[in-house]
Amino acid sequence: MSGSIFGRRFTVTTWGESHGPSIGAVIDGCPAGIKLDTEMIQRDLDRRRPGRSRYASPRRETDQAQILSGVFQGHSTGTPIAILIPNQDPKSGDYDRLAAVFRPGHADYTYQQKYGIRDHRGGGRASGRETAARVAAGAVAKQLLAELGVAVSAYTYAIGEITIDPARFDPALIEANPLAMPDEEAAARAAEYLDQLAAEKDSAGGIVECIVTGMPAGVGEPVFEKLDAMLAKAVFSIGAVKAVEIGSGVQAAHMRGSEHNDWLSFAEDGSLAKQSNHAGGILGGISDGSPLKLRAYFKPTPSIGKVQQTVTEAKENVELAVTGRHDPVIVPRAVVVVEAMVALTLADYLLIGATSRIANLKRLFKP
Amino acid sequence: MSGSIFGRRFTVTTWGESHGPSIGAVIDGCPAGIKLDTEMIQRDLDRRRPGRSRYASPRRETDQAQILSGVFQGHSTGTPIAILIPNQDPKSGDYDRLAAVFRPGHADYTYQQKYGIRDHRGGGRASGRETAARVAAGAVAKQLLAELGVAVSAYTYAIGEITIDPARFDPALIEANPLAMPDEEAAARAAEYLDQLAAEKDSAGGIVECIVTGMPAGVGEPVFEKLDAMLAKAVFSIGAVKAVEIGSGVQAAHMRGSEHNDWLSFAEDGSLAKQSNHAGGILGGISDGSPLKLRAYFKPTPSIGKVQQTVTEAKENVELAVTGRHDPVIVPRAVVVVEAMVALTLADYLLIGATSRIANLKRLFKP
């Protein structure tokens, strides 16, 4: 494989280019017997869909997912689930003059170096459009997780320098708000900031935060496939991510052991409690049963209207102002992509971890 | 596999517990014909070895690596390279009273939840001792990289709040200095800080920075095995890492597109130059030929002498002061481990990426 396959047991292959006839995903290894809600898949795709606000690309896509296999009478059968999403509004003409230009901050140059050929239309395979396939597959993973009581929720934590205030956190805003920012005041300021950037033909970065609840303890495969390492890889595989942190993350480097260690204690009712969660729900690469917490740091959208310097395949130095349909900030649409990648990772490692003890195998095979 | 195997083509399996008779690594997939310098392997092991300064655990280990297979007349043969490192100074007695206690910030509780059994002595498999095997394997990977002109170098970027000043950067200090901190002034302040923490029976975190030079363009496997994603996973698999960033990393979230994009231009001599390297040498998950740059954020050592609250397997709440032999800061010894994980990742993806074009296969098979 060349990197378009994700996961070891709950495995997703995505395929498709921005301006091809369609894109898609194939899930191999989804356990049989899950009642699949196709509307839920569509709902997640809608959260990522372009054209819904002035802070997103105006490309018009309905992103109607078609399930072609692996589901019978509404349930997963254990065989591969193929999902196809037609591309309805490619405007390749927009890109013709970019065919021979290496846009700054884009993968044009590196794809050319690697493959010697690239589908330049709309960024080809490197387009964010590929993540629609991830979202569809992630929605299936979420339904598997839901059967086990696990829920994944992400939101915009920051746009540029504007971060949400936990004291004003309102989960209803995640889907209500075009910026997926669960703090009304911060969202308003971020909108203003983005309008200003748009006027300047510039773009913003930001931060997505993701919380997982209901996570059982004991999931993760040390020493190389620690749960945090696999989550980091999954989230880092989303274009534009430049950093990932778990729990205390970056701040951990500046703390003392006595501040950072999460103390354990049994409550009077016998339940185990942690007095803090700097670990972000993972110790030694294995989940500890408390909520997982991670953040992904996104760079600003590289396609900007401002004039930039760059080069062409013909080895000329040129000036370039990228026009076309672009997102002034990618973060709000990336929120559901982060959820998808986290859900895919957890589905995979729940399956892998299920048989870590011989007692588990005995329960399943000697009933 | 359950996570102790790393890599797809240049594959490393590590094994061993902190207080077992030995630990080791097996490399499968090392190309044949590399002249292997065993002294270089030893030199890297020495950089990680405990007992060399008052800022490291006093455990006495010579960490003499033995190569048991895969090398003939000084060259790799293409068959598995097995490396064994005896454990010489386990003091399991120190840990007996910890057998039933879940130390805060450690993996004791999560291993017990996952496996229902654990070798508690010295942290067992979760001990940092396991990373000696990574360092040995990483030293082989570095020799492969050297054949291709690629060099990996890491150092302590920060301890606690004390960071190096690029203006005072002195590479000679990386190995000369017990803190692996290439800025004499910062290192002196960090030493003072660590002495103070030691007096308070506390510990520090910090940051490791890693630079790779000589990297060819075109390496990395989008969309899920992007080079940055795989580096992040590799580095995140080191215990105590809580965040990883590539290039501009965390700062990218706060920048504008016009600031962040690296402009390209051809110099008069025809060479391609980037006017900045916020990308950290990777675009779209593929190396662009400029230096790779990443940082790993480490939490403070969880084993501290200060009294903490925690619980036992017998479901008691207890107070605990961890004595024994521990590092007041893990960062200086982790520097060479970061190098190893980066080198292992690059060796793997250079092999994987070598055949991305049919023209390459023709050159090799139709000479």
Next chain:
Amino acid sequence: MSGSIFGRRFTVTTWGESHGPSIGAVIDGCPAGIKLDTEMIQRDLDRRRPGRSRYASPRRETDQAQILSGVFQGHSTGTPIAILIPNQDPKSGDYDRLAAVFRPGHADYTYQQKYGIRDHRGGGRASGRETAARVAAGAVAKQLLAELGVAVSAYTYAIGEITIDPARFDPALIEANPLAMPDEEAAARAAEYLDQLAAEKDSAGGIVECIVTGMPAGVGEPVFEKLDAMLAKAVFSIGAVKAVEIGSGVQAAHMRGSEHNDWLSFAEDGSLAKQSNHAGGILGGISDGSPLKLRAYFKPTPSIGKVQQTVTEAKENVELAVTGRHDPVIVPRAVVVVEAMVALTLADYLLIGATSRIANLKRLFKP
């Protein structure tokens, strides 16, 4: 993954059920720059297509393959190649009464045991229809092999007890003849035998032989991924295969060392020759540069019109005569499937083996 992904570097995922809307394949890891002949893909699909003779199922499928991604301006781009084949003539009604019956010799019972649910229509995922997706992917692999001078050719070696006579071997008959049997006389006798079986509502098994020419020496990954082992797995993954042999195969068990060993000698022109090829082109799991030779033994088609005894999901003993559209012998249509699986394996191991020496990496990365 749950087994629908094949290969490590040239990786194929197939999906789809016999009576779903479509089936398909996704190839991840095809090197960039291969000029892809879509008519050649179609030609291979036509060789497997049902409804072409009275010795094949009368199901009407045009098997028109659509390439949805990974190809740009007629060339592979290195990104996933998605191929979709619509199902045009499912007649699920034929199967309704079989929904609760476990047909002898079929996978009905085992799928039910494994998954607790199955798409019973037309055999669902276990149908031979799935192999159309393999053939399409195999045709891409063959084009990669052709670039390196490697050619794969299979044919019917035997039907029932009737085997071809090497002295009458006529390669033109492989495609000309509905039984894919390159010996006119044997083919005539086999046709007669099949007519007789049809009259008796019974079915036949047979043998497919496959020859690979132009194979470079040095391909295969001992000790577990020996080239013969991987070819055996690949061919054994075709439904109805009960045995696979390489070179002398079954006969080897009865030979003496002095008979079996292939002697080597240099001809006067300096070329290396083998005086026999009992090895079938592979020694120690690595190709030796001579032609590969293997045979696959197929069981008779399990769907027969004769009355059989079996059981139902409701735990009744019943009698069953399978009607519907079935092949009296699967071998002629399986010929191109064997070719496909061999081609997919060789493409994979050529990619994997390309970098077995550091000298190869230097040639590619330090030009």
Next chain:
Amino acid sequence: MSGSIFGRRFTVTTWGESHGPSIGAVIDGCPAGIKLDTEMIQRDLDRRRPGRSRYASPRRETDQAQILSGVFQGHSTGTPIAILIPNQDPKSGDYDRLAAVFRPGHADYTYQQKYGIRDHRGGGRASGRETAARVAAGAVAKQLLAELGVAVSAYTYAIGEITIDPARFDPALIEANPLAMPDEEAAARAAEYLDQLAAEKDSAGGIVECIVTGMPAGVGEPVFEKLDAMLAKAVFSIGAVKAVEIGSGVQAAHMRGSEHNDWLSFAEDGSLAKQSNHAGGILGGISDGSPLKLRAYFKPTPSIGKVQQTVTEAKENVELAVTGRHDPVIVPRAVVVVEAMVALTLADYLLIGATSRIANLKRLFKP
């Protein structure tokens, strides 16, 4: 990896050359909590050990396995189990004159072609000695299987043309008899045949049969990782195997559907029975709950004292009589290696298959 890693969940890496200081295996993914009987490992190693009869190489090895990790207080801990076996009696001098000769029927030439370098001493990595590591790992797999009620048993089915008679089958002879042939009369004739071959400086091939009892239904991962395909690959990875068959195997090609199909029926006590087992316990690539049955066909030992023609690295044609310590027939020592490879495959696919239904995951994670 380059092929020295076997399995996806119960994963074994072997390393080591015939004349290196030691060989070994690392198991990653063994479930925790299995009480490991080290004497049973030794017993299996003893079955493969050379020097025990005149029908085996006289090399003296005690094959004392040392377990270096992954076991605590007699139980598997879920972490990698490293096993080391010292090489005690390498006689490299025997091989010096073979350093530059490519022995017929051996992997000398192909290793040289692949890697450009090889450890020629005793066959290096291609030596049968490597299988001792497989046997040790297989013995651990068998103990996992035993916990689930699954037992694997192989024996010599044929040497040359001499096959056992099922009517005289005596399981006690498998370990009692130096030829591992459970038919006293056949064993006596085979011994005579081997003596005659020895006198003629020649060697014999043969057949190993393997039976697995207690196998649960529902194990195997279609469509590419069918249980029969994975068993075939596993057994074909043993040097000298030229064919593998499951159930009716080679004979299936000559049978009719009405002969071959195994009829199902419920007995009066409600148990499901098959009236025959031509399938060999696998349908559609999934176990059906009846005994697994397979056969491996071994070529004659290629090292013979008879004069043969071959070539040297220096491109000369030479005559060669291979002296040194060799087995006149490899089959009796290969019996336990076949068992090991079958056991490793089943352990792997039992782990993989355990979570094929969401209901299984719910039982484990929501108790």
